Amino acid sequence: MNELERQLHYPLADRLREGGGTIELAPGVRWVRMALPFALDHINLWLLDDEIDGVQGFTAIDCGIASDATRAAWERLFDTVFAGRPLLRVIATHFHPDHLGCAAWLAAGGDKRRFSAPLWMTLGEYAFGKFLSAAHGEERGAAAADHFRAHGVTDEQTLDKVRARAAVHYPSLVPAVPESFRRIMDGDEIAIGPHGAKRIFRVIVGYGHAPEHASLYCEAAGGESALLVSGDMVLPRISTNVSVFEIEPEANPLPRYLRSLDHYLMLSADTLVLPSHGKPFVGLHKIVAQQHAHHAARLAEVLAACEQPRSAAEILPLLFRRELDLHQTTFALGESLAHLHALWFEGRLARTRGADGVYRFQRAARP
Ligand SMILES: [Zn+2]
Helix, strand or coil, rough: CCCCCCCCECCCCCCCCCCCCCEECCCCCEEEEECCCCCCCCHHHHHHHHEEEEEEEEEECCCCCCCCHHHHHHHHHHHHHCCCCCEEEEEECCCCCCCCHHHHHHHHHCCCCCCCCCCCEEEEHHHHHHHHHHCCCHHHHHHHHHHHCCCCCCCCCHHHHHHHHHHHHHHCCCCCCCCCCCCCCCCEEEEECCCCCCEEEEEEEEEECCCCEEEECCCCCCCCEEEEECCCCCCCCCCCCCCCCCCCCCCCHHHHHHHHHHHHHCCCCCEEECCCCCEEEEEEHHHHHHHHHHHHHHHCCCCHHHHCCHHHHHHHHHCCCCCCHHHHHHHHHHHHHHHHHHHCCCEEEEECCCCCCCCCEEEHHHH
C-alpha cells in the first residue's frame, strides 16, 4: 500500500475473487470482479436489483471484455444470482474494452439468449465504441504508427508492433456493439431498484479519460451512505489514464480531466466510491486532491525537462520509471503527450516539428 493509498479507507475486505463471486455492498448492490489479460488484471462490475415495467431483474453497470472467461463468469451469475430473473438493462460508463466489450453478448441474453436488455450510454461513448469496433484495422494501425513516429518513437521494430497492435486491439476485445442504445446525458436521473426501494442515480459526465464518461451518484438516504459508481474517473491505487491518442492528436485532455474531478468535490465526502479497478473506498475528496497534486508535480517535472527540446518519447522514461510492455507503452506515450500538451496549450512550452518529422517541446521564451 503506498502513502497516498493509506489516506483512503476501505470499508470492505478484499475477499472478492475473479470469476463470478459477488459481495453485496448495500442492499441490492453487488460487486462483481472479472479477470483481464493485462498488467491491470481485473475489472469491477456492479449488479443492481431492479424492476422495470413491472418485471423484476437486474441492471448491470459495465460488462467486461469479450472473452471466454468473461462470458463463462456471466453464465455462472445467470445460473446462481440471477436465478431465472432477467437482465433488464446494461449501463456502460464508457467505451473502453473492459467496460463495453461484452455488452452486445450480454444485451442479447448470453449464450442461451435468455433475455434481451437495452444498452444505456452517453452518445460520445456509444459512438466511439461503435466506430472503433467496426474500424478498418490497417488504417487504424497506420495512424497509430504515424502518431508514435511523430512523437519520437523511431525504432522500426517497435513501430511494427504498434501498427500490428492498433490494427486488432479494440475489435478483438469489443467484436460487436449493440445496434441501438438509449442515450444518457449529464444530470439525468436513473431510478434503479425494486418497486418501493428505488435509488436515484444522477449521471455525472466527466472528460479527459474518455469522450463522455458517465459516473453515477446516489445521495445518502435511510442511514445508507452515498454511492458513486466512478468508472475509471477516480481509482484508488493507480492514477486514471489521461492520454492523447492518434484519433485526436491535438487534444488537451489533462485540464478537462482535472476540471471534471472538481465536480466530485460537491458530493458527500463520505461517499462510498465504487471504482472500476481496486477496492471500494471512502475518501473521494482526498483522491481528487491527490490527483491534482500528482499531475501538478508531473507538469513541473516535464517543464523542467524541456529546457532542451524534448519529444514525448524522451519524456516518457521520466514519467514512467519502470519496465513497460507494449500495451502500457501505448498509454504511457499518450500520457506523456497529455502533460506536454497541457503546458503547450498554456503557452509555457513551444512546439516545433523537426526535419525528421518529430514534434519537440521546449520552454517558451518569456514574452
Ligand atoms: Zn477506461
